[in-house]
Amino acid sequence: MPDPIRLLVVEDHAFTRDGLIATLHLEPDLRVVAEARSGEEALERLEQVPVDVAILDIGLPGMDGIQTAAEIARRWPEVRIVMLTAHNLRPEVFASLASGADAYCLKSAQPELLLLGVRAAASGSAYLDPQIAHHVLSGVRAPDETVALTPREMDVLRLVADGQGNREIAAALGVSVSTVKLHIQDILRKMQVADRTQAAVKALRSGLL
Incomplete structure (x- = not known):
């Protein structure tokens, strides 16, 4: 059996964090090795514990999830990042991708979709929740041939x-x-x-x- 995927869960709401950790613990190939309530605390955990995938809530207090993702990508490029949010707002989607996120999951989705996103990120692939994929498809179409930047x-x-x-x-x-x-x-x-x-x-x- 391969080693379990080591996870850091970053969520400021204790009830949500505990439920997420309980769900992840049910999967034999996943192991939550650290948890944090803020972006700043997440960076401290990464200094202490080896992590394969960080699951970040976007709406963190202080340093938000997007800022935290960018800092993790800069300091620990080997750590894959899964963004978790209650919103499918287009600006958040693009800001998350630009910050270095590998997967974007919705809290309202079935747990199976989050697990799919975590495993995809850990394997080096990208994952977008089906409900927000159209934002990316509509926003990253190649520029029109008539567009010419100086x-x-x-x-x-x-x-x-x-x-x-x-x-x-x-x-x-x-x-x-x-x-x-x-x-x-x-x-x-x-x-x-x-x-x-x-x-x-x-x-x-x-x-x-």
Whole structure:
């Protein structure tokens, strides 16, 4: 028998956390080795215990799940990340993917779907709950052939995809923050997306970057 998948469960509501852990403990190939109530506490646990998959609630107090996912991806790239949320909001989906999440699951879904997401993430695959998959499909279609970004817009888009803020982009390119904002507005319009996170994900998934 292969070693069980080691899990970290991060959920601030004790009732939900306990129920989730109880469900996971029923699976012989899964083992909860740590739990946390906040993003900050999750990072402390990862310093102490080897983990294969971190299951993160998006709506954590303080450092939210998306910020926590990004920090885990930066410090422990070998740890796979499953986002767990009660919402199927499009901005949350794209922000989660951009932060480094490997799976996105809904709390309202059947437990079997969460288990599927955990196992998919642990195996190196990606998983999206069927209820939110259409957000990704509609948001990461390749840019239309008539869309052409200028070289400077491409520079801005690369820095956006790297997670840089407007001030950081302005400093890197030697332009004003106002100029960066104008470039980003033009990029969003040309790529037909609503925000910079969608632009970054769409560019990466479509091969534009």
